[in-house]
Amino acid sequence: MNRYQELRNNNDVALLLLQEPVGVADGLVPICLPVDGSNFDGKEAIVTGWGTTESGELSEHLQQLTVPILTNQQCRKSGYFRFQITAKMLCAGYLEGGRDSCQGDSGGPLQLAKGEAGQQQIVGVVSWGNECAQRNYPGVYARVTRFVSWIRSHSRGACWCTNG
Known part of the structure; x- marks a missing residue:
């Protein structure tokens, strides 16, 4: 069972059960789930969202940013306390600050190319951070x-990307 732990921001994911199927426009494909237990440390990923920009306003256009995925050890050595970053979290971003996801991006994807067919896999879900783009505080x-496993067990009958 996935129970959100508010004090630790742990298990910050949710699934929505829709009453009607969602159509996918031509040229678009659903995002793939990663292989259980995969490690993406050191890879470059893309975060997207309509969250707050430098002006303090929500964006009218979908924004995207490429960010490096850090190891949890690197993240625990940043400005966060060691115990804040759990095994169910990953950090991505620039330790020098300046670029990051922000308020309004929460719940959005951190995605990574999967193979050469243009497929993307979701490796993270925007969760929290210390304000936005602050030095020594990457996005969490x-x-x-x-x-x-939890996603698959609670979404039986869904279509899945093939692994490979």
């Missing part, structure tokens, strides 16, 4: 590989 995401 729910680590999707820790929830793959």
